[in-house]
Amino acid sequence: AQSVAQPEDQVNVAEGNPLTVKCTYSVSGNPYLFWYVQYPNRGLQFLLKYITGDNLVKGSYGFEAEFNKSQTSFHLKKPSALVSDSALYFCAVRLDTGRRALTFGSGTRLQVQP
């Protein structure tokens, strides 16, 4: 079985400050990890993914994430938050074998204050 945990329902950060949205996973096998963002009343937009190789992955809108195998984590980061980054963020995992659908975390609401 595979699962994803996003331990924070909400993260608050001031504009211009660095932000981190946490994600940990549990899988039996090699994980493929994804981050998506959802703006109000919209679908999910792909931000970035880790497949293999460099543990630091860079994605859209200045976001990046670091894969840490020993801590089974894939935290999303951005050096300087913008008010427009305020949205709902989802971490997801898929294995290289077996079920092909993504398993999502419960989501973290990011609120960036001006």
Add this chain to the structure above:
Amino acid sequence: GAGVSQSPSNKVTEKGKDVELRCDPISGHTALYWYRQSLGQGLEFLIYFQGNSAPDKSGLPSDRFSAERTGGSVSTLTIQRTQQEDSAVYLCASSEGQLSGNTIYFGEGSWLTVV
């Protein structure tokens, strides 16, 4: 179109009625997924299609839910005898193939309200 297209974008239906939700995946994408997002909850996997293979129906919550994919492209999700707990956003997604590293792209969703 360039992205995953879903229709209708909004649907209000009476309890007990049947509804059909349509998904048109990105051209050339062989894998198609349906997810459900209920208010205040996360994303729940419903069903997965890959090419001509038998679909993975393991996420369908009851036998009132069914889906088909005709010609390897457009998919329809059908909910029979709708209940109020079926109210949710139904998200369709597609990807180039079944490789685990392939990015899955989502549509804007179909918002279903059962009254």
